[in-house]
Amino acid sequence: MTLSTRVITLKCRPEGVVDVNNFEIKEIDLVELQCGEILLRTVYLSLDPYMRGRMSAAKSYAGNFEVGEPLIARGVGEVILSESKAFTAGDLVVGMMKWADYSVIKHPETLRVIDVNKTPLPNYLGPLGMPGLTAWVGMKNIGKPKVGETLFVSAASGAVGQIASQMGKISGCRVVGCAGTDKKVSYLINQMGLDAAFNHNVEGDYLAALRRCCPEGIDINFENVGGKLLEAVLEQANDNARFVQCGVISQYNLPHDKRFGIRNIEHIHRKRIRMEGFIVGDHWDRLDEFISEMMVWLNSGAITYKLDITSGLERAPVAFIAMMGGGNFGKTLVQVDDEP
Ligand SMILES: NC(=O)c1ccc[n+]([C@@H]2O[C@H](COP(=O)([O-])OP(=O)(O)OC[C@H]3O[C@@H](n4cnc5c(N)ncnc54)[C@H](OP(=O)(O)O)[C@@H]3O)[C@@H](O)[C@H]2O)c1
Known part of the structure; x- marks a missing residue:
């Protein structure tokens, strides 16, 4: 048949x-x-x-x-x-x-x-799958959060952003996120426990929003969005900040000549910023280690998804x-x- x-x-x-x-x-x-x-x-x-x-x-x-x-x-x-x-x-x-x-x-x-x-x-397709592993690898290998530092996560209510943000909270960071609706922003603060968040579709001046939400500057940037938001984060970054370059979704639909050119790249050397990209596919060998840690966080309620x-x-x-x-x-x- x-x-x-x-x-x-x-x-x-x-x-x-x-x-x-x-x-x-x-x-x-x-x-x-x-x-x-x-x-x-x-x-x-x-x-x-x-x-x-x-x-x-x-x-x-x-x-x-x-x-x-x-x-x-x-x-x-x-x-x-x-x-x-x-x-x-x-x-x-x-x-x-x-x-x-x-x-x-x-x-x-x-x-x-x-x-x-x-x-x-x-x-298996979310917190224990590819998006979870992405956030886990980015935070462990590049972000390296320390107690008291400020972590900023863009697209914080998304598949990867939810995990990166909550890993920051588990590590004792002050965590700030952005998302595209007021409902998402409220979820970030009230359900995920972020310390501050803003709606990037309402705040026209990203730098003003970052200065308000991250008054002590940014020590770790988990980058999901790119474009003019990344430019504003570079402006508000502290010396020796780590930039976890995960993705730049704001640029994916744009032709090459219409993409946003970052104008303050000099902050990378002036502030001794370490900006590092990664691809999750290079890290599947750590899947078992990742799953055992994430399973504990999910079962204990330390991470919601x-x-x-x-x-x-x-x-x-x-x-x-x-x-x-x-x-x-x-x-x-x-x-x-x-x-x-
Ligand atoms: N390096 C790797 O191996 C790897 C692996 C997986 C994912 N990624 C990257 O991680 C990022 C997040 O992926 P995800 O799977 O977690 O997706 P997601 O966050 O669940 O969904 C994408 C979100 O991006 C936000 N967005 C879209 N256009 C935007 C814009 N112009 N400005 C600001 N925000 C915008 C939207 O959230 P709002 O409502 O908040 O605007 C949307 O919900 C992407 O850049 C993706 O390419 C990288």
Whole structure:
């Protein structure tokens, strides 16, 4: 019997802001399983900003999506059929899969078996998954927070920002964040325990907002946004500050010649700032160490985590577009099918 699946493909490459017309949903036949392969039923898909880079033709560290081909995401799925000795039907796994109801996985060794009894399944794509590891690596390797220091986190209510901010609190820092709505700002202060926060869509003068919220300057900057916010943070940074260069989402939809040029780069040498970038993919070898520490923080309530789950594969493009523009509130996931 031939099985088919819905799959979302990249119809054409976006120019500027991503649009629903850049996507196409198709019904395709699934190929018969070969030795070593498995068939997965998608339960959750994670939508992340790095996918914007993969949608363009410009060289990306993560490899480009091809026009007409299915989009790929990190997801949680259930093994339906297995021709691999390492997996049996019913196993729950996390790893890369198609934006589809079902995926044939040719290299299942890239997937990891997970246990729903240890933590809810969405957590494997959030605090215990790639965004959590990103924040953990950035804070441990580059941020190196110390008691009494001021940490500033941009996009602080997002997938990575929530963890970076709360790790700062655990380390005894004064933590300040920014987010794009008053509701998010209130969540940062009242639910996540940040010391101060501001709405970057309301505050026109970022430097004034930073001076008000970080009167003692900034010792650690966890950079998720870039652009004119980064310029203001450089202005308010203290001597010997550490800049954890995680991402610059404010620039991803802009053509190269329209990107914001930082005008006060001289602060890096004058203030002896250490600015260091990193890619989470280089740090998967620390996954077990990260998971054991994060599991303790989650179970003790030291870290709380907000998810933003959209239902239905067909709504994945809309959820992705919303996330890129701040329409999400928490880690963006799509629930494609019921949990087992
Ligand atoms: N280096 C790595 O290996 C690595 C890995 C994962 C993620 N990242 C980076 O980490 C950053 C956060 O990713 P995430 O997955 O946690 O996404 P996220 O924060 O859950 O979602 C993106 C958020 O960015 C904010 N944003 C979008 N455009 C903005 C703008 N013009 N100005 C200010 N804020 C804007 C929006 O929040 P507001 O409502 O607050 O505006 C939006 O909700 C991104 O830059 C991403 O590329 C890097």
